[in-house]
Amino acid sequence: xxxxxxxxxxxxxxxxxxxxxxxxxxxxxxxxxxxxxxxxxxxxxxxxxxxxxxxxxxxxxxxxxxxxxxxxxxxxxxxxxxxxxxxxxxxxxxxxxxxxxxxxxxxxxxxxxxxxxxxxxxxxxxxxxxxxxxxxxxxxxxxxxxxxxxxxxxxxxxxxxxxxxxxxxxxxxxxxxxxxxxxxxxxxxxxxxxxxxxxxxxxxxxx
Amino acid sequence: xxxxxxxxxxxxxxxxxxxxxxxxxxxxxxxxxxxxxxxxxxxxxxxxxxxxxxxxxxxxxxxxxxxxxxxxxxxxxxxxxxxxxxxxxxxxxxxxxxxxxxxxxxxxxxxxxxxxxxxxxxxxxxxxxxxxxxxxxxxxxxxxxxxxxxxxxxxxxxxxxxxxxxxxxxxxxxxxxxxxxxxxxxxxxxxxxxxxxxxxxxxxxxxxxxxxxxxxxxxxxxxxxxxxxxxxxxxxxxxxxxxxxxxxxxxxxxxxxxxxxxxxxxxxxxxxxxxxxxxxxxxxxxxxxxxxxxxxxxxxxxxxxxxxxxxxxxxxxxxxxxxxxxxxxxxxxxxxxxxxxxxxxxxxxxxxxxxxxxxxxxxxxxxxxxxxxxxxxxxxxxxxxxxxx
Numbered sequence: 001x002x003x004x005x006x007x008x009x010x011x012x013x014x015x016x017x018x019x020x021x022x023x024x025x026x027x028x029x030x031x032x033x034x035x036x037x038x039x040x041x042x043x044x045x046x047x048x049x050x051x052x053x054x055x056x057x058x059x060x061x062x063x064x065x066x067x068x069x070x071x072x073x074x075x076x077x078x079x080x081x082x083x084x085x086x087x088x089x090x091x092x093x094x095x096x097x098x099x100x101x102x103x104x105x106x107x108x109x110x111x112x113x114x115x116x117x118x119x120x121x122x123x124x125x126x127x128x129x130x131x132x133x134x135x136x137x138x139x140x141x142x143x144x145x146x147x148x149x150x151x152x153x154x155x156x157x158x159x160x161x162x163x164x165x166x167x168x169x170x171x172x173x174x175x176x177x178x179x180x181x182x183x184x185x186x187x188x189x190x191x192x193x194x195x196x197x198x199x200x201x202x203x204x205x206x207x
Numbered sequence: 208x209x210x211x212x213x214x215x216x217x218x219x220x221x222x223x224x225x226x227x228x229x230x231x232x233x234x235x236x237x238x239x240x241x242x243x244x245x246x247x248x249x250x251x252x253x254x255x256x257x258x259x260x261x262x263x264x265x266x267x268x269x270x271x272x273x274x275x276x277x278x279x280x281x282x283x284x285x286x287x288x289x290x291x292x293x294x295x296x297x298x299x300x301x302x303x304x305x306x307x308x309x310x311x312x313x314x315x316x317x318x319x320x321x322x323x324x325x326x327x328x329x330x331x332x333x334x335x336x337x338x339x340x341x342x343x344x345x346x347x348x349x350x351x352x353x354x355x356x357x358x359x360x361x362x363x364x365x366x367x368x369x370x371x372x373x374x375x376x377x378x379x380x381x382x383x384x385x386x387x388x389x390x391x392x393x394x395x396x397x398x399x400x401x402x403x404x405x406x407x408x409x410x411x412x413x414x415x416x417x418x419x420x421x422x423x424x425x426x427x428x429x430x431x432x433x434x435x436x437x438x439x440x441x442x443x444x445x446x447x448x449x450x451x452x453x454x455x456x457x458x459x460x461x462x463x464x465x466x467x468x469x470x471x472x473x474x475x476x477x478x479x480x481x482x483x484x485x486x487x488x489x490x491x492x493x494x495x496x497x498x499x500x501x502x503x504x505x506x507x508x509x510x511x512x513x514x515x516x517x518x519x520x521x522x523x524x525x526x527x528x529x530x531x532x533x534x535x536x537x538x539x540x541x542x543x544x545x546x547x548x549x550x551x552x553x554x555x556x557x558x559x560x561x562x563x564x565x566x567x568x569x570x571x572x573x574x575x576x577x578x579x580x581x582x583x584x585x586x587x588x589x590x591x592x593x594x595x596x
Contacts, residue, residue, distance in 0.1 A: 063325060064492020082493075084399035088406075180402055185494060188399070189366050189467065189487040196430050 002191050003046050007061055007069035009054035013179055016091040017070045024201040058083055058182060067187035068195060073177045074156060078117045084188050086199050087181040090206050094158035096120060096174040100145045101167065107151050114144030114153045121154040124174050142166040219320040219328025230525055231331065234360060235313050238333050241359045245352060247311035247335050252292035258282035264507040265291040266476035271319040285317035289332055290516055291504065297338045298510035307339035327522060334518030338505065341513030343449055346482045347456040349498055349515050353486060354462050362527050365488040367465055370472025372479045373446040374437065378424055381442065382417040396473040401425060428470045437470050446481070453482065478504040486519065490527040495519050538564045539582040543589045550588045
């Protein structure tokens, strides 16, 4: 059996995905201490996990230092990396939406959109036939409309609670997001049997 | 933008240092000897081509082309691939002399600069084109050539995935209603976005039967046991019979262990019309190369003949090849003032023996002992005559 390197996003998605792998019959220790670790070796299954920032998972997989990985559709859309998207795990579901202050319209002259997802946002507005200016932010996006930096924000929404608490309303649903199993094109071919086996087993656990 | 520093080179460009140069040279030499023996003729085409001919006919998207303007105001491109220039030369000249042509090349090609590392804007490709032969044996020859070439280059673990553009296009178009649906599904397969493909099929307004066919096809074809499984999806069987013949030839040639059929294989190279393939090897993060039948491209240049070829990326090849240990002896002949004639004669004699010899005056060195350490043998020619180390 060949060694398989899996890039996992740190945080909540890790736990859900790890749980799925256990359900799929992989012999993994129930409790893993991942707080400071960057790598976990599972010799019994010949699996090595690398723990990365969710945004970085597709990068490791594209360059082939990880064979497969688990990444959010939001990140895949934003980065457009050359990876194969094999399975929708249907975990950590949420969606990308535009939001802003209630009863406001986009500025006619230079509508401004603040977002962590510049590619997704500019693609969305271009398809709609609107030319907008994108302002890239890294977090607390909700601030932007509140203090007058932007007319709209484009961001991940899971419950809508954060928007509500900050007095924002959702305007448009842009796309659904969930975690996907992705593979490096070379690993997909060279380790085809192992990867297909993993896909089949995980497919049964997808709810 | 910050000002350019003295040491910088343009984005995506790389220097080739002596070690890598030597390794590339091994690839080039081995590849050349091998292809030459197989009956391929080497060819070189200009670095610059017209945008209106090669630039437009090439399958590389326009945004990835390096463009410039010549003194007459014509747009030029740095060649983005070698297949298109070869198709140009072949249809305008070479095909009148010999059919079929077997051409080979080792050349650098250019793609637009990308900001992230690991994606050079200039890289070398080695490949072949067989032009003017539409038989299945030409397909087999190009596959066998790749396999043998990789073996000669001592690439340990590699696989070739084979598909067929004709078969895939037929299956898709039989089951969708509009051109847009076809294009979208094809694009999703180029990216190998299985999730996206399944989602798109479920969303389309198609008869349940077609949806089911597409979904079963994608599941079955990505995990194929035997190519016979594809037969049932096809109404027109010509391409399938062709692939069966190809499989037979490959079986006779005993290369089946390197081959893997995947009929969902799609390429952004829109000129591929029939069989197409991709080459993968353990150790490289990106595919080594690809190839296929591109009868349509010759048409662009006014020739109606069949053609097939492949190209391998030399930078990716270097990643998967074993490192060549050079055990060549390196001799240094160090000479003092006035002993120059003796030193020249000694160096000439050593070189004649086949030893790599560097001639260096003591006068020109700042630190003799450090320099000497770079050589396996040192010969000092001082006032007292020749002294061996």
